[in-house]
Amino acid sequence: MTHLAPAHTDTGANAAFDVEVVRRDFPVLSRQVHGKPLVYLDSGASAQKPRQVLDTMRAVYDWEYANVHRGAYFLSQQATRRYEDARGTVARFIGAASPDEIVFTRGATEAINLVAQTFGRANLTAGDEIVITALEHHSNIVPWQMLRDEKGLVLKVVPVGDDGSVSLEDVAAALSERTRLVAVAHVSNVLGTVLPVKEIAEMAHKIGATVLLDGCQGVVHLPVDVAELGCDFYVFSGHKLYGPTGIGVLWGRHELLAAMPPWQGGGDMIASVTFEKSTWAEPPARFEAGTPAIVQAIGLAAAMEWLDDLDRAAVHAHESALMAHAMQTLGALDGITLFGTTPGKAAVIAFAVDGAHPHDVAALLDRQGICVRAGHHCAEPLMGRFGVPGMVRASLGLYNHRQDIDALAAGLTKARQMLA
Numbered sequence: 001m002t003h004l005a006p007a008h009t010d011t012g013a014n015a016a017f018d019v020e021v022v023r024r025d026f027p028v029l030s031r032q033v034h035g036k037p038l039v040y041l042d043s044g045a046s047a048q049k050p051r052q053v054l055d056t057m058r059a060v061y062d063w064e065y066a067n068v069h070r071g072a073y074f075l076s077q078q079a080t081r082r083y084e085d086a087r088g089t090v091a092r093f094i095g096a097a098s099p100d101e102i103v104f105t106r107g108a109t110e111a112i113n114l115v116a117q118t119f120g121r122a123n124l125t126a127g128d129e130i131v132i133t134a135l136e137h138h139s140n141i142v143p144w145q146m147l148r149d150e151k152g153l154v155l156k157v158v159p160v161g162d163d164g165s166v167s168l169e170d171v172a173a174a175l176s177e178r179t180r181l182v183a184v185a186h187v188s189n190v191l192g193t194v195l196p197v198k199e200i201a202e203m204a205h206k207i208g209a210t211v212l213l214d215g216c217q218g219v220v221h222l223p224v225d226v227a228e229l230g231c232d233f234y235v236f237s238g239h240k241l242y243g244p245t246g247i248g249v250l251w252g253r254h255e256l257l258a259a260m261p262p263w264q265g266g267g268d269m270i271a272s273v274t275f276e277k278s279t280w281a282e283p284p285a286r287f288e289a290g291t292p293a294i295v296q297a298i299g300l301a302a303a304m305e306w307l308d309d310l311d312r313a314a315v316h317a318h319e320s321a322l323m324a325h326a327m328q329t330l331g332a333l334d335g336i337t338l339f340g341t342t343p344g345k346a347a348v349i350a351f352a353v354d355g356a357h358p359h360d361v362a363a364l365l366d367r368q369g370i371c372v373r374a375g376h377h378c379a380e381p382l383m384g385r386f387g388v389p390g391m392v393r394a395s396l397g398l399y400n401h402r403q404d405i406d407a408l409a410a411g412l413t414k415a416r417q418m419l420a
Helices: 021-022 051-064 076-095 107-122 142-151 167-172 197-208 253-258 294-308 312-331 358-365 380-386 403-417
Strands: 102-105 128-132 152-159 178-185 210-214 233-237 248-252 268-275 279-280 334-340 350-351 373-375 391-395
Touching: 051 076, 051 102, 051 294, 076 102, 076 248, 076 294, 076 391, 102 107, 102 152, 107 178, 107 210, 107 248, 142 152, 152 167, 167 197, 167 334, 178 358, 197 210, 268 391, 294 312, 312 334, 312 350, 312 403, 350 358, 358 373, 358 391, 358 403
Parallel strands: 128 152, 128 178, 178 210, 210 233
Antiparallel strands: 102 248, 233 248, 268 279, 334 350, 350 391, 373 391
């Protein structure tokens, strides 16, 4: 048994959240894989979808589908209303000041690239600095590298501690009078670390820098109020939030969006077009060229409404109790190294099995019906930081229960025996 820092020990249950009732909303959780009950521990990559989301999307395709905006007929007007209502639902879910601050994208990756190619190109010049951390997902590294190479920028990286934490002292050391953008994860997709993003935003704003938060894991496991967080941009993907694939969100302060040029040209993002000149629509339409992901946006709103019907504080308590049980249970196993043990972490567990490649471990767990992810998790620099080629990751959803953790522990014990 190896720990890189002390783990949680609280294993208290939460009576206000009945996970067995919630699990009934997810038909896939009742199936078997390789003759074993399915244990789904890969929600950090993509969460399962509740029946309510699937039913909503099917109903739209069956009865309400048409292209949105400018249609004079009933179905188009109804689809437009549903699509724009979805924008309003997203705005309320994250505390945006207006639905006009919500831009629908294909996912968080596209949202970050949108900011890089519009805000970044328009506002950053040679010698300006972008600050990220060593635990970022590739989607919050590569776009800034591309912009750096194009414009002669400087990319500075805040280090990560042995327990997976990011210290405010290290953030302060990375900031300078040339810092123009700070782009960091709200929650690490590998280690589950919850970054002190509110404090980071305050520090960045004091020197005039703009702040983007990658909220892909944060919006799933934490209540998000963008005004409270104090950021300027917040991005996330729908498929990790129990919604469909192909839909994501860029939230930006309206004055920033209004000053940004468009990224992609086409229909719906224009005010007028002549062969001599085109002018742009106001946000958010300016950034939604072409036919959008209509049904996916409505499905994302359905997922948020489903979540709002739950007691989110009770959900958080349930996930925290599961994490405590998982850290304690896995930490007690011989030959297991846990990565990312900072207090208050979200429901993501990364580990290694002594002498075994992560892919081999994942394959052996799969034969027992247990779904985990193995590899670098789109965070190769973080793997280098810990000196490993990859990690096994078990990421929890609100539908997981203690039996899943116990099955994982038993599966790891069996896998180690097979690999010995």
